[in-house]
Amino acid sequence: MHRTKVKVAEDALDANTTIAAANRADFDRHGVSVVNFMSAPGAGKTTLLERVLGEVDARVGVLEGDVQGSADADRLSALHLPVVQLNTDSGFGGECHLDANMVRSALGDLPLEDLDLLVIENVGNLVCPAEFKVGEDARVMVSSVTEGEDKPFKYPLMFRACELVLINKIDLLEHLDFDLDRFLYHLDAVHPGVEHMLLSAKTGEGTEAFRDWLTGVAKTAPAPA
Amino acid sequence: MHELSLSSAILETALRHAEGRRVKSVQMRIGTMRQVVPDSLGFYFDIVTRGTLCEGAELEHERVATLLRCESCAREWRPELPIFRCPGCGCGEVEIAAGNEFDIDSIVVEENEETKCIAPR
Numbered sequence: 241m242h243r244t245k246v247k248v249a250e251d252a253l254d255a256n257t258t259i260a261a262a263n264r265a266d267f268d269r270h271g272v273s274v275v276n277f278m279s280a281p282g283a284g285k286t287t288l289l290e291r292v293l294g295e296v297d298a299r300v301g302v303l304e305g306d307v308q309g310s311a312d313a314d315r316l317s318a319l320h321l322p323v324v325q326l327n328t329d330s331g332f333g334g335e336c337h338l339d340a341n342m343v344r345s346a347l348g349d350l351p352l353e354d355l356d357l358l359v360i361e362n363v364g365n366l367v368c369p370a371e372f373k374v375g376e377d378a379r380v381m382v383s384s385v386t387e388g389e390d391k392p393f394k395y396p397l398m399f400r401a402c403e404l405v406l407i408n409k410i411d412l413l414e415h416l417d418f419d420l421d422r423f424l425y426h427l428d429a430v431h432p433g434v435e436h437m438l439l440s441a442k443t444g445e446g447t448e449a450f451r452d453w454l455t456g457v458a459k460t461a462p463a464p465a
Numbered sequence: 466m467h468e469l470s471l472s473s474a475i476l477e478t479a480l481r482h483a484e485g486r487r488v489k490s491v492q493m494r495i496g497t498m499r500q501v502v503p504d505s506l507g508f509y510f511d512i513v514t515r516g517t518l519c520e521g522a523e524l525e526h527e528r529v530a531t532l533l534r535c536e537s538c539a540r541e542w543r544p545e546l547p548i549f550r551c552p553g554c555g556c557g558e559v560e561i562a563a564g565n566e567f568d569i570d571s572i573v574v575e576e577n578e579e580t581k582c583i584a585p586r
Contacts, residue, residue, distance in 0.1 A: 241575050243489060248482050248569045252474050252493070336467060367500055368467060396547035397500060429548045432557020 256372055259340035263347065263375025270352040273457045274360060276374055278398065279382035281364030284408040286312045287441040288382065289359060292451040294319045298356035298458030303346055305338040305363045312361065324349045328363060337368035340375060357458035366391075370401040378457055384409040385416060389423040392430040400431045406450060411440040471501060471567075472509040479519050479572050486574040490523040496564035497531050522572075531564030 251257065267274050279285050293300050293316070301322040304313040313325035326346050328335035335342070343360065350358065360376065362369045381402040383391050386409055392399045399405065405427060413420065420438075427436060437453075439446030479491050491510075495503055503526050510524045534541045535551035536558040549559045 241577075243573050243575055244486075246482050246572050246574055248478065248571050250478055250569050252471065252478060252567050252569050255474060255477065335470065339470075371500060393547060397498070400549070428557075429546075429550060432550050432559070 253371070256340045259344055260373040260375045263340055263344055264377075266347060266352070267358070267375060267377075270355070272352050272355045272358050273378075273460060274358045274374075274376040275454065275457060276360050276362060276369070276376035276379045277382075278362045278366075278369045278379065278402070279364060279384075280366045280387060283364070283382040283384040283387065284441045285361050285364070285382055286315055288406065288408065288439075288447065288450065289316060289361065290319065291441045291444060291447050292454065293321060293359070295451050296357065296458065297455045299354060300357045300359065300454075300458070301350055301352075301355045303343065303350065303358060303360045305342070305361060307336070307363060322351050322355070336363055336365045337372055338362050338374055339372040343374040357454060359454075366395040366398045370395075370398040377460075378403050380404045380406065382406045382408050383423075385413055385418045385420070385423075389419050389426060391423070392426040396430045399427060399434070402431075403435065404453060405431075405434055405436040407436060407438045408441055410438050410445065411443045468501060468505040468509045469513070472506060472513045475506075475510060475524070475569060476513050476517065476519055478569050479522070480517065482572055483518055483574050486518065486577055488519040488522045488572050488574055490525055490573045491519075492570045492572070493524065493526040494529050494566045494568045494570055495526050496529045496566040498561065498564040499567050501567065503528070527570075529563050529566050532562040533564075534560045534562040536560055 277285055302316050304316065304323060304325045306312060307328050310325040313323045316323045324346050326342060328342065360374060379402040381398055383405060385407060437446060437449050439450060475491060479488050495501060507524045514520050514522060530543055532541055533544055535554060535556050537556035538551060538554045540551055540553040541562065542552060550557050551559060
């Protein structure tokens with residue numbers, strides 16, 4: 241038996257890219273803007289959403305991604321918005337990120353025709369979510385001041401993948417040795433000129449800007465087909 | 466990064482191009498900016514391919530070094546740290562000319578047909 245070399249020339253993650261494009265087409269057809277919201281575990285994603293989503297001037301829904309449980313979806317359902325929980329596995333342990341296929345599986349549970357903005361709160365993880373597009377229009381990440389100034393150098397792909405970087409927990413600055421200027425210097429080195437906001441989900445300081453940013457994204461969706 | 470799901474993606478692509486033939490090896494190009502450990506990838510590839518036409522296939526890879534290019538002055542450099550400002554003019558508009566690859570270049574398959582005997586009977 242002889243051997244043949246077969247030319248492939250494909251990105252190994254092509255399948256995810258294809259499904260992400262299909263998701264995007266569905267979102268566009270319904271006129272829904274989509275934000276992929278990422279961070280390390282515990283940086284404050286859910287608390288920030290609790291703080292701002294009720295005041296965004298648009299019809300908002302949430303797709304909540306976690307390895308297990310519905311704790312975050314339960315918290316957000318108190319805002320009386322459509323919230324769908326997506327667990328990356330049905331048992332203990334699952335995927336550490338949402339991919340396009342997982343998001344696609346949840347689309348049927350979301351009232352897309354009644355939404356202007358869908359926030360996909362990704363699994364807490366600074367590595368993998370950056371590699372998997374899910375059909376979003378924009379990507380936002382949260383880095384909290386408790387994580388240190390070197391984060392951008394340690395996780396350059398995540399910091400570069402996002403159009404907006406939120407620096408959370410500024411209410412704790414007086415208790416920390418965190419050097420904010422150094423962090424911003426590192427952030428600019430890794431992602432020159434990236435838009436960033438300083439805020440505190442706990443006190444509300446600075447969160448109006450994020451609320452307004454989300455409203456802006458919601459209003460830039462293409463008109464429904 | 467989780468090499469297990471990446472291995473599954475590689476397996477799916479290889480099987481599609483193999484078209485029913487046994488796969489002996491897969492040739493990949495992996496950029497140094499990608500969050501993947503090639504040795505781990507090989508380890509998980511061996512696991513996910515069991516019982517498939519890719520079982521026992523060698524996962525070969527060429528590492529592609531990161532090369533950045535300034536969109537303002539066209540300077541090219543290989544960064545040691547993930548700094549995306551041009552070391553020459555300081556411009557922040559930088560293109561990743563190389564280093565982002567996670568491509569399957571080719572696969573080597575074993576043809577199914579038996580060699581026909583052409584000797585006179």
